[in-house]
Amino acid sequence: MKTYNLFSLLLVCLLFSCSTSEEDGDGGGTTNPDADADYTLLLETGSTFKSTLLNANAELVTFNPADSKFETIGTPELVYKDGTVFSFYQKKGSCSGEILKYDFNDDSSSAVVLFDDLDDCDLTAYAIAHSNEKVYIAYGVENGMANDDYFIRVVDLKASENTFVDVSVSKKPSDLVFTNNRLFILTLDEAVTNENFIVVMDASNDTMIIEMNLGFNAHKLIKNTDQNLIVSYDELHTLMNSQTLSLQYVQYQEGIEPKFTNANSNNFDDTGRMYYETTPGENSIYPIVPAIYDFGENLVILYAYENFLTEAQRDLEYEIETTTMVDFDIKNDYMLIGYKKKGAQKGGLLRIRTGAEPAVIDNIDVDGIPHSIVVK
Numbered sequence: 001m002k003t004y005n006l007f008s009l010l011l012v013c014l015l016f017s018c019s020t021s022e023e024d025g026d027g028g029g030t031t032n033p034d035a036d037a038d039y040t041l042l043l044e045t046g047s048t049f050k051s052t053l054l055n056a057n058a059e060l061v062t063f064n065p066a067d068s069k070f071e072t073i074g075t076p077e078l079v080y081k082d083g084t085v086f087s088f089y090q091k092k093g094s095c096s097g098e099i100l101k102y103d104f105n106d107d108s109s110s111a112v113v114l115f116d117d118l119d120d121c122d123l124t125a126y127a128i129a130h131s132n133e134k135v136y137i138a139y140g141v142e143n144g145m146a147n148d149d150y151f152i153r154v155v156d157l158k159a160s161e162n163t164f165v166d167v168s169v170s171k172k173p174s175d176l177v178f179t180n181n182r183l184f185i186l187t188l189d190e191a192v193t194n195e196n197f198i199v200v201m202d203a204s205n206d207t208m209i210i211e212m213n214l215g216f217n218a219h220k221l222i223k224n225t226d227q228n229l230i231v232s233y234d235e236l237h238t239l240m241n242s243q244t245l246s247l248q249y250v251q252y253q254e255g256i257e258p259k260f261t262n263a264n265s266n267n268f269d270d271t272g273r274m275y276y277e278t279t280p281g282e283n284s285i286y287p288i289v290p291a292i293y294d295f296g297e298n299l300v301i302l303y304a305y306e307n308f309l310t311e312a313q314r315d316l317e318y319e320i321e322t323t324t325m326v327d328f329d330i331k332n333d334y335m336l337i338g339y340k341k342k343g344a345q346k347g348g349l350l351r352i353r354t355g356a357e358p359a360v361i362d363n364i365d366v367d368g369i370p371h372s373i374v375v376k
Contacts, residue, residue: 035057035058035331035332036055036056036057036331037055037056037057037329037331037332037375037376038053038054038055038056038064038375038376039053039054039055039056039061039329039336039349039373039374039375039376040052040053040054040068040070040104040373040374040376041053041054041338041349041366041370041372041373042086042370042371042372042373042374043347043366043367043368043369043370043371044075044345044368044369044371045345045367045368045369046075046345047074047075048072048073048074048075049072049073049074049075049076049088049371050068050070050072050073050368051068051070051104052068052366052367052368053066053068054349054364056329056332056351057332058332058361059361059362060362061349061351061362061364062364063364069107070102070104070107073088073090073100074090075090076088076089076090077089077090077091077125078125078126078127078128078137079128079371079372080127080128080129080130080176081372082130082178082223083105084103084104084105084374084376085101085102085103085104085105085130086101086102086104086372087099087100087101087102087128087129087130087135088100088102089125089128089137091125092113094121094122095115095116095118095121096113096114096115096116097113097114097115097125097137098111098112098113098114099111099112099114099128099135099137099155101130101135101157104374104376105374105376110135110157112135112155112157112162113162114137114153114155115139118141122141122142123139123140123141123142124139124140124148125137125138125139126138126139126140126172126173126174126175127173127174127175127176127186128176129176129177129178129183130178131178131181131183131203133156133157133158134154134155134156134157134203135154135155135157136152136153136154136155136176136178136183137152137153137155138150138151138152138169138173138174138176138185139151139153139173140172140173147172147190147191148172149168150168150169150170150171150172150173150187151166151167151168151169152166152167152169152173152176152183152185152201153165153166153167154166154167154206165206167201167206167207167208169185169187169199170187171187171188171189171190171191171197171199172187172188172189172190173185173186173187174186174187174188174220175220175221176221177221177222177223177229178203178223179223179227179228179229179242180227180242180243181202181203181204182200182201182202182203182209182242183200183201183203184198184199184200184201184221184229184240184242185198185199185200185201186198186214186218186220186221186231187199194216195213195214195215195216196213196214196215196216196217196218197211197212197213197214198211198212198214198218198221198231198240199211199212200212200245210245212245214231214238217233217234218231218232218233218238219232219233219234219261219262220232220261222260222266222274224268224272224274224295225268225270225272226272227242228240228241228242229242230295232260232261233261234257234259234261235251235252235254235257236249236250236251236252237249237250238250239295250295250298252298256300257300258278258291258293258300259278259279259291259300260274260276260278260291260293263276263277263278264277264324264325264371265277265325265326265327265372267326267327267328268328269328269330270330272295272296273292273293273294273295274292274293274295275290275291275292275326275327275328275335276290276291276292276293276326277289277290277291277323277324277325277326278291278302280302280304283302283304284302284304284305284306285306286304286305286320286322286323287322288322288323288324289302289303289304289305289323290302290303290323290326290335290337291303291326292335292354301354303335303337303352303354303358305320307358308352308358308359308360309360313360317363318339318341318348318350318363319341319342319344320339320340320341320342320348321339321340321341321342321343322339322340323337323338323339324338324339324340324347324369324370324371325337325338325370325371325372325373326338327372327373327375328375329351329375330375331375332351333353333354334351334352334353334354334361335351335352335353335354335358336349336350336351336373336375337349337350337351337352338350338369338370338371338373339370340369341365345368345369346365346366346367346368346369347365347366347368347369347370348363348364348365348366348370349363349364349366349370349373350362350363351363
């Protein structure tokens, strides 16, 4: 098939700097050389989580001297991102926790204390999500039997007091996505079949409306630019229409799987291509490298550092150990790569022009390990 031939050509080009055809394309949109962008870079610094502000245009990224309004917090156990809005879950001792919902567009926030109502402290939080008015957390509580009791706690952010409802789930929840006024819950039947299911909750009344069998080894849920769902497996992904719940299966060719099941970054450009980090196999000496997956073409493109950075840049100037996040600057049409430096709790942000011949735009060192970035 043409897709896989094109993949092979692009992979060879990226690894060995060959020439390319017009089909190869460049970035996700149209480059605007005069575009200014504001970045908020979220950094892990040991046991804390903080942000730093950056100014960027098509030629240079610099530190913004202004203080970020996002206060430093403990490193969260769970993070959910939807546009410029993040939810962070932190465990506060054995019996309680807290969710901070923060909008980096206007610096508004809501904090919710959780689980201090429970007598049993043996609980585990599995996933979080949010809508405009609610936050959701999937958790399990030990009951002394073979299987825990599982719930989705729904917290109303508009209420004057800490108002919530616990909705029981029959199987272990592992991931949550909110879209189209519905909460989609990925679950695992650990007790009987070891199969995965997706449960759909109507957000207007917090009731379950359907449960669908997804088979084995479904890893995570991703919301795409059409507000629909991607269910990721190792060998395929399933596209689910969030309104009709219809399914479309996309099988990968063996040996060129996109491998985004374990990625922390799942960010999209204006054409719907996804930017993420992945394992390169034999295509790079680095354990994790940036990648782009084109869902329309069923095409994955690896960006091995060896192709667009010299050995001196990789080892001496940037000191790259591994990739920690990947995103996209839609204003300037650049891939944004966060990386950890060798042997340090520090990192950097690298901007590159994508395509068959990647080009470095610039780099900035930061005091922490990049986790996520917000582009405004």
